[in-house]
Amino acid sequence: MQIDQVVAQWSREEQAVRARLLAPGIAAREQVRPLTGMQMFEAIFAGELPPPPMGDTLDFVPIHMAPGVAVFQGRPQPRHYNPMGSVHGGWFATLLDSAVGCAVHTTLPAGQGYTTLELKINLVRALTDAVPLVRAEGKVIHAGRQVATAEGRIVGPDGKLYAHATTTCLIFS
Secondary structure (H helix, E strand, O other), rough: OHHHHHHHHHHHHHHHHHHHHOOOOOOHHHHHHHHHHHHHHHHHHOOOOOOHHHOOOOOOOEEEEEEEEEEEEEOOHHHOOOOOOOOOOHHHHHHHHHHHHHHHHHHOOOEEEEEEEEEEEEEOOOOHHHHHHHEEEEEEEEEOOOEEEEEEEEEEEEOOOEEEEEEEEEEEE
């Protein structure tokens, strides 16, 4: 598939997801506590719970969730730039932390949460708004009772790798 075809497909997928998401807000703990990780994401995609507002702040949206997998899509913008004229490493980090953390979250039973203990990122290519969309794909490596690990990658529509990461998450009740 050519780059412009991939961009068009990714844009259509994003529009379909955004059409189902509620207006920005914050879900109450009481709403999410009785749900498994997958049930929470299903409720977000069904428009029953609001997505986290961080996505609006940094121009990214969840695209797909499955057990052990999370995909987010982002739009690099000049407002995300560092003083050198490329996307700030914090944007990469937040996008990847969302993908790998939510991949872990999809595996959790009701009543459990997680927090990032460690996030290791390698930025391998500069990113600007010349790349219209990128995807952060997170996958669980290990999901234990107290600790989970996951890996993630940011790729462009041409398949180029922009960054990769690993995380260690603490699981808690």
